Amino acid sequence: MKAFRNYINGQWVTTAKQFEDRNPIDNSLVALVHEAGKEEVDAAVNAARAALNGPWGSMTQAARGNMLVAVADEIRRRFDDFLAAEIADTGKPKTLASRVDIPRGGDNFRDFADLSQRFPTESYMFDTPDGGKAVNYGVRTPRGVIAVISPWNLPLLLMTWKVGPALACGNTVVVKPSEETPATATLLAEVMETVGVPPGVFNLVHGFGPDSAGAFLTEHPGVDGITFTGETRTGEVIMKAAARGVRPVSLEMGGKNAGIVFADCDFDKAVAGITRSAFENTGQVCLGTERVYVERPIFDRFVAALKQSAESLKPGNPYDDGMNFGPLVSLAHQRKVLSYYEKAVADGATVVTGGERWALPGALAEGAWVKPTIWTGLPETSAVIREEIFGPCVHLAPFDSEEEAVALANDTPYGLASTVWTQDIGRAHRLGSRINVGIFWINSWFLRDLRTSFGGAKQSGIGREGGAHSYEFYTETRNVCVKL
Ligand SMILES: NC(=O)C1=CN([C@@H]2O[C@H](COP(=O)(O)OP(=O)(O)OC[C@H]3O[C@@H](n4cnc5c(N)ncnc54)[C@H](O)[C@@H]3O)[C@@H](O)[C@H]2O)C=CC1
Numbered sequence: 001m002k003a004f005r006n007y008i009n010g011q012w013v014t015t016a017k018q019f020e021d022r023n024p025i026d027n028s029l030v031a032l033v034h035e036a037g038k039e040e041v042d043a044a045v046n047a048a049r050a051a052l053n054g055p056w057g058s059m060t061q062a063a064r065g066n067m068l069v070a071v072a073d074e075i076r077r078r079f080d081d082f083l084a085a086e087i088a089d090t091g092k093p094k095t096l097a098s099r100v101d102i103p104r105g106g107d108n109f110r111d112f113a114d115l116s117q118r119f120p121t122e123s124y125m126f127d128t129p130d131g132g133k134a135v136n137y138g139v140r141t142p143r144g145v146i147a148v149i150s151p152w153n154l155p156l157l158l159m160t161w162k163v164g165p166a167l168a169c170g171n172t173v174v175v176k177p178s179e180e181t182p183a184t185a186t187l188l189a190e191v192m193e194t195v196g197v198p199p200g201v202f203n204l205v206h207g208f209g210p211d212s213a214g215a216f217l218t219e220h221p222g223v224d225g226i227t228f229t230g231e232t233r234t235g236e237v238i239m240k241a242a243a244r245g246v247r248p249v250s251l252e253m254g255g256k257n258a259g260i261v262f263a264d265c266d267f268d269k270a271v272a273g274i275t276r277s278a279f280e281n282t283g284q285v286c287l288g289t290e291r292v293y294v295e296r297p298i299f300d301r302f303v304a305a306l307k308q309s310a311e312s313l314k315p316g317n318p319y320d321d322g323m324n325f326g327p328l329v330s331l332a333h334q335r336k337v338l339s340y341y342e343k344a345v346a347d348g349a350t351v352v353t354g355g356e357r358w359a360l361p362g363a364l365a366e367g368a369w370v371k372p373t374i375w376t377g378l379p380e381t382s383a384v385i386r387e388e389i390f391g392p393c394v395h396l397a398p399f400d401s402e403e404e405a406v407a408l409a410n411d412t413p414y415g416l417a418s419t420v421w422t423q424d425i426g427r428a429h430r431l432g433s434r435i436n437v438g439i440f441w442i443n444s445w446f447l448r449d450l451r452t453s454f455g456g457a458k459q460s461g462i463g464r465e466g467g468a469h470s471y472e473f474y475t476e477t478r479n480v481c482v483k484l
Pocket residue numbers: 149150151152153176177178179207208209210213214215218229230231232234235237238252253254255285286333388389390
């Protein structure tokens with residue numbers, strides 16, 4: 001049986017307590033994972049602290065950048081290992097993981113290695129009271145030891161989205177991946193070892209949240225900053241932990257994102273776009289759309305077309321050609337999603353398609369499968385419309401005016417992302433400035449440029465990462481004032 005160990009100070013560390021990592025395709029056992037306790041988390045944070053003052057701390061920016069490019073190259077060289085590991089942990093289609101997850105795992109190092117060479121610092125000349133002059137300039141230093149807490153939906157992508165820029169800015173990290181998806185984080189530790197990243201720079205601790213490695217890490221006084229992606233309630237707990245010692249947090253959290261489809265849209269492109277935003281990665285994308293508002297004249301036609309598109313999705317073995325719809329991440333998550341499927345019916349939804357577990361033959365019968373689901377007819381007050389489900393499901397409702405569409409989209413405690421489909425570009429831009437989200441797509445969805453800001457408004461997050469925004473979070477600024 002495979003075992004996933006912790007990686008602390010350049011050493012592979014086993015523990016007495018282990019938990020199971022299961023494959024959601026058929027609930028088979030992938031590996032036993034060594035759970036880090038307080039002692040291991042303490043060792044990891046201390047190693048990360050010491051490494052700040054070791055070879056890593058004195059390395060030039062260019063040498064550090066080259067090392068991160070070597071990490072990206074090694075991920076590319078071991079592409080098939082990463083692919084197999086991600087598929088075993090999540091069940092996602094090979095086509096998706098090989099197009100999105102694994103390439104982004106490398107890009108998150110390559111792009112930030114490059115960007116970090118060119119981040120500017122500010123400088124101001126000013127007149128002093130004595131009639132002379134002074135100059136101010138900014139100095140950027142690494143923030144220190146960064147705790148990275150990452151989720152299970154895009155495991156390698158979302159973990160490296162934080163580790164890449166944190167290391168590029170000269171920090172050291174302690175990573176706690178989701179207990180559901182420990183495999184690619186473990187492979188990344190192997191890559192760090194192969195490339196010769198100095199001991200203590202990248203540390204990996206496995207475990208859960210409360211009363212386990214996640215809480216021990218975020219509560220640890222030796223951590224200088226915490227970056228987290230996951231559920232909003234977990235973000236609240238992490239914020240409380242960070243308050244002790246006044247440590248900065250970057251929180252990317254849940255959403256209940258709205259799609260808006262106008263009657264003048266390119267119909268086929270809109271159907272294809274909403275199919276992706278509702279069902280890609282089995283709906284387990286924080287940027288996904290679980291509620292879509294469609295202008296009334298095309299509402300019935302749109303519902304019918306999306307139904308056809310949802311019903312053409314193919315579950316099965318992730319390696320099979322044509323398979324494009326995976327299971328949910330776990331049986332526990334399947335129970336959660338199915339509870340919303342039941343709630344929708346109880347709240348009066350019309351089930352256009354799906355609405356139940358997907359009973360598949362053979363070993364797949366044991367997996368965490370649910371059908372892609374479309375509802376209409378729910379009141380906007382239903383929990384199905386208000387709460388993040390994180391499954392392959394979407395509610396469609398008609399609207400009659402731009403004003404109404406904006407009001408519906410904004411009627412949520414979340415503010416992560418939105419996607420609008422229209423050929424009226426003026427209207428699209430108007431909506432871009434009125435819908436209260438951090439990320440707004442026009443005639444597209446999940447198109448990513450790593451230089452742009454990424455994060456959410458309201459309960460979807462605090463702070464932004466990406467490009468210069470990552471630089472802001474992962475460095476400390478000092479102003480130096482020189483009297484001339
Ligand atoms: N990208 C996103 O916005 C994501 C949203 N979610 C949402 O969260 C729901 C539950 O998924 P989970 O993986 O359970 O999310 P979660 O927020 O509980 O877990 C995310 C990470 O935080 C860690 N964690 C949990 N509690 C912690 C604590 N008290 N202190 C420190 N670390 C802690 C977990 O071990 C994991 O590594 C999903 O159904 C979905 O609604 C989940 C994953 C990603």
